[in-house]
Amino acid sequence: MSITGFSSPWWFLLLLVVGAVVAGYVLAMRARRRRTMRFANLELLERVAPRGQGWSKHVPAALLIVSLLLLTFALAGPTAEQKVPRNRATVMLVVDVSLSMEATDVEPTRLKAAQEAARSFAQGLTPGVNLGLISFAGTATVLVAPTTERQGVVRAIDNLKLAQSTATGEGIFAAIQSIDSFSAVVGGADGPPPARIVLMTDGKQTVPQDEYAPRGAFTAAGIAKQKQIPVSTISFGTSHGTVEIEGKQVPVEVDDASMREIARLSGGDFYKAASAEELKRVYESLGEQIGYETKNVDASKPWVVLGTIVLIGAAGSSLFLGQRLP
Missing domain, CATH: 3.40.50.410 (von Willebrand factor, type A domain)
Structure with a gap:
């Protein structure tokens, strides 16, 4: 689909909110890491800390951010030429x-x-x-x-x-x-x-x-x-x-x-x-x-559908990997 413009481009201001969410998530991860490192017994920490997640623990948050980007794009009202x-x-x-x-x-x-x-x-x-x-x-x-x-x-x-x-x-x-x-x-x-x-x-x-x-x-x-x-x-x-x-x-x-x-x-x-x-x-x-x-004509529907699917994926991966919603 070839996007020719946006009917409500001011909705892109929400990208500032999305950026703030990303920054908040990064800061929260760093604060959590600092609190975790306060354990004096590292051998005990290795036994009680969950193993095998690595980068996968960030998947729900990443999907959530992507869904917010897609939905923001949809709210901006993309238009496309159509006969x-x-x-x-x-x-x-x-x-x-x-x-x-x-x-x-x-x-x-x-x-x-x-x-x-x-x-x-x-x-x-x-x-x-x-x-x-x-x-x-x-x-x-x-x-x-x-x-x-x-x-x-x-x-x-x-x-x-x-x-x-x-x-x-x-x-x-x-x-x-x-x-x-x-x-x-x-x-x-x-x-x-x-x-x-x-x-x-x-x-x-x-x-x-x-x-x-x-x-x-x-x-x-x-x-x-x-x-x-x-x-x-x-x-x-x-x-x-x-x-x-x-x-x-x-x-x-x-x-x-x-x-x-x-x-x-x-x-x-x-x-x-x-x-x-x-x-x-x-x-x-x-x-x-x-x-x-x-x-x-309005071309926002595919972006709404894709954003919603990714949001559902974020919720599902969070429940599967962390037994909680993001």
């Missing part, structure tokens, strides 16, 4: 359903691989996370508002349908609006829960073409930054994907640069996934980050 499930958070999963998602460079298609990975992501999130779902192509649609009920999200993921165009900015704006609406309802005295947008897309924004336009992706990312809603972007697909449009094979190369910029502008993270397995790993990593947080 605990979040009990309040909001996540909007924003999925691209433009026609480019029909490409088969990721088997069986980009969309089906994305659906499977998103389904696992939704089912694996910790219960305290409110998850919502948005799909976007030429426009964005809020399919599921943030909720801790996962079945509705999973059903919506299974029913995703392809459409024309890619309005990435609209997807981000819709997610921001959903988060704001949800936060206004559940904020409470502690304020709104921390929120994040997970954006999964495979291509460049086409509506509008300028990503810095008022409804563009970069503009939306900047607003997300202002609202402290980081956007984790997943660029999904390969550089050699194609789809058939009106009998022609049209290349649909992923746009890593734009996804990386959206993540940077919003204060989020960028991920690259060129296969179904890579996408699953990305979602697993995001699920771990979103669903859990690292907190300093």
